[in-house]
Amino acid sequence: MVTVDTAVAPTSRTPGQEAGGLTPGRVLAWACLIAIIAITLFPFYWMLRTALSNGTTLATAGTSWLPVDFTWGAFRRVLGLATLEEAQAEGGTGSAVDFWVYLRNSVLVAALITAGQVFFGALAAYAFARMKWPGRDAVFFVLLTALMVPPIFTQLPNFLLMRDLGLVNTYAALVLPFFFMTPFAVFFLRQFFLGISREIEEAARLDGAGHVRTFFQLIIPMSWGPITTLALLQYVQAWNEYFWPLLVGSERSVRTLTVALGVFRSQTPQGSLDWPGLMAATLIAALPVLLLFIAFGRKIVDSIGFSGIK
Amino acid sequence: MTVTAVPAAGAPASGAPAVARRAGVSRDTWVALGFILPSVFGFVVFYLWPSVRGFGLSLTDYQFFTDTSFVGLANYQRLLTDETFWNAMLVTVWYVVLNIGFQTVLAVLLAVLLHRLTRSVVIRGLVLMPYLVANVVVALLWFWMLDAQIGIVNQVLSWFGIGSISFFGSESWAIPTIAFVNTWRHLGYTALLIFAGLVMIPRTLYEAGRVDGASEWQMFWRITMPLLRPVLALVLVITVVGSFQVFDTVAVTTMGGPSDASRVIQYYIYDLAFERLDYGYASAVSVVLLVILSVIAFVQLRLMRANESDLA
Numbered sequence: 001m002v003t004v005d006t007a008v009a010p011t012s013r014t015p016g017q018e019a020g021g022l023t024p025g026r027v028l029a030w031a032c033l034i035a036i037i038a039i040t041l042f043p044f045y046w047m048l049r050t051a052l053s054n055g056t057t058l059a060t061a062g063t064s065w066l067p068v069d070f071t072w073g074a075f076r077r078v079l080g081l082a083t084l085e086e087a088q089a090e091g092g093t094g095s096a097v098d099f100w101v102y103l104r105n106s107v108l109v110a111a112l113i114t115a116g117q118v119f120f121g122a123l124a125a126y127a128f129a130r131m132k133w134p135g136r137d138a139v140f141f142v143l144l145t146a147l148m149v150p151p152i153f154t155q156l157p158n159f160l161l162m163r164d165l166g167l168v169n170t171y172a173a174l175v176l177p178f179f180f181m182t183p184f185a186v187f188f189l190r191q192f193f194l195g196i197s198r199e200i201e202e203a204a205r206l207d208g209a210g211h212v213r214t215f216f217q218l219i220i221p222m223s224w225g226p227i228t229t230l231a232l233l234q235y236v237q238a239w240n241e242y243f244w245p246l247l248v249g250s251e252r253s254v255r256t257l258t259v260a261l262g263v264f265r266s267q268t269p270q271g272s273l274d275w276p277g278l279m280a281a282t283l284i285a286a287l288p289v290l291l292l293f294i295a296f297g298r299k300i301v302d303s304i305g306f307s308g309i310k
Numbered sequence: 311m312t313v314t315a316v317p318a319a320g321a322p323a324s325g326a327p328a329v330a331r332r333a334g335v336s337r338d339t340w341v342a343l344g345f346i347l348p349s350v351f352g353f354v355v356f357y358l359w360p361s362v363r364g365f366g367l368s369l370t371d372y373q374f375f376t377d378t379s380f381v382g383l384a385n386y387q388r389l390l391t392d393e394t395f396w397n398a399m400l401v402t403v404w405y406v407v408l409n410i411g412f413q414t415v416l417a418v419l420l421a422v423l424l425h426r427l428t429r430s431v432v433i434r435g436l437v438l439m440p441y442l443v444a445n446v447v448v449a450l451l452w453f454w455m456l457d458a459q460i461g462i463v464n465q466v467l468s469w470f471g472i473g474s475i476s477f478f479g480s481e482s483w484a485i486p487t488i489a490f491v492n493t494w495r496h497l498g499y500t501a502l503l504i505f506a507g508l509v510m511i512p513r514t515l516y517e518a519g520r521v522d523g524a525s526e527w528q529m530f531w532r533i534t535m536p537l538l539r540p541v542l543a544l545v546l547v548i549t550v551v552g553s554f555q556v557f558d559t560v561a562v563t564t565m566g567g568p569s570d571a572s573r574v575i576q577y578y579i580y581d582l583a584f585e586r587l588d589y590g591y592a593s594a595v596s597v598v599l600l601v602i603l604s605v606i607a608f609v610q611l612r613l614m615r616a617n618e619s620d621l622a
């Protein structure tokens with residue numbers, strides 16, 4: 001638990017670097033770091049480069065740094081803007097991809113999951129951190145044991161539950177198992193609520209505010225930072241989830257982007273894949289997360305030391 | 311089980327005034343129970359009950375559409391002679407070893423580089439980028455880059471006179487390739503966990519080391535590694551438990567092939583349950599996976615306790 005307190009805001013301390021100029025060792029170290037960063041980033045560039053290439057001529061210039069025979073065609077195909085002739089001329093299949101449906105499903109499912117997790121997680125975290133009641137620590141411990149259970153173990157029976165309830169291939173099935181609780185959300189917020197000073201709460205109590213009012217009008221506004229961080233982490237996770245949506249949401253009307261990408265890949269026989277189309281689709285599927293990251297990168301990076309406790 | 315008992319306790323109705331402590335449950339307790347109710351509901355319905363049901367189903371021959379009967383430990387007996395299961399076990403362990411091997415060494419290197427060279431959040435953000443992208447996206451991206459015919463990696467290899475390698479299509483390459491792809495995705499995340507551990511090591515130790523004339527190399531082995539041990543133990547367990555559950559990459563790229571070479575345990579469970587509809591047996595395999603992961607988690611707790619004093 002020592003890890004938690006110190007790791008929450010590691011960036012704010014001791015800026016600057018070790019003393020010492022450009023020794024050969026430091027040059028070598030920088031070279032290593034730059035090489036790792038290059039290998040990290042290159043695939044993203046390659047995804048973009050392929051997505052902007054023409055599928056029919058792509059194979060002739062496999063190592064070209066720039067897009068081969070530059071075209072927006074792949075994006076137009078994925079977004080359903082291209083005509084059948086256009087698509088086929090550039091190596092696409094011309095079959096409708098229904099990208100907008102999948103995008104809508106992903107946005108909706110991830111948003112609902114995030115909202116539920118953060119709200120109910122905050123309620124529970126408050127009860128565990130700021131209120132005294134019999135059995136509190138025991139209940140908290142039991143909830144945390146859920147961290148230990150590998151997802152597949154509960155997801156097989158959860159699938160049966162959804163089937164018994166007649167919810168397979170509905171949004172409810174996609175959202176419900178993650179909606180009310182994740183041990184991580186409760187744990188994460190509890191840790192922050194523990195740090196809030198008692199005096200503020202007692203002042204509110206003297207003004208006649210009960211726990212419900214204190215929670216909504218005091219604790220929530222004060223904890224906006226950690227709540228946003230948690231929401232970001234959970235949104236990214238829900239957006240990227242594959243296994244559960246694959247089990248209960250394979251039907252077109254509720255299919256999420258990740259599942260759609262898997263289907264797209266498995267339905268196309270190897271060798272004749274529309275690589276630019278596929279890369280355009282993966283790029284668009286990754287885009288919302290990358291945009292969130294550009295906007296809130298520091299928050300996400302800072303929370304990593306913390307989420308390691310997960 | 312403790313949980314269900316709490317909200318269900320037949321205490322007097324909520325009219326009990328807050329002052330009357332002796333009369334039973336206080337008003338605060340009722341508010342608290344209200345606050346945790348949704349979470350407890352989620353826990354009971356989607357964690358506790360499925361766990362119990364999973365155990366139960368592993369003792370049956372449940373197959374979705376036929377009559378179900380209790381078969382005792384027959385599924386577990388079947389495991390013992392199921393060659394596909396043992397192969398899946400072996401493949402998974404091979405994957406875990408490779409993945410953890412690549413990942414830990416590279417992540418320690420990256421974390422130390424970050425720690426010694428720069429405090430830039432931008433650089434830390436850049437190395438984290440692959441982690442934020444879905445497994446499916448990462449799998450497809452590398453599936454393309456490692457394509458045997460026109461993938462960039464094979465094109466570059468050919469410059470060095472190395473013939474085309476069918477990374478996902480050959481029995482010996484499939485698992486190392488998947489391990490590499492997932493290392494690429496998780497490297498930054500693991501490195502940042504280790505980085506958080508490095509930040510906690512007091513700077514004065516390095517200053518003292520420098521005064522004593524220790525080289526960077528000596529300081530790494532004498533100061534960094536010993537003090538990093540608890541964090542490393544934790545990180546190792548997180549990554550081992552995670553990599554035992556590899557699924558997305560396999561499902562998108564090789565689908566277990568060629569000829570079971572990449573049929574990892576989680577993919578085998580999925581295949582048993584949803585392709586062969588052999589649900590009871592699939593449950594038994596997932597119970598075994600649960601036991602394996604619990605043992606690892608138990609070792610984690612022991613390791614963490616054993617090392618508690620190091621950073622005190």
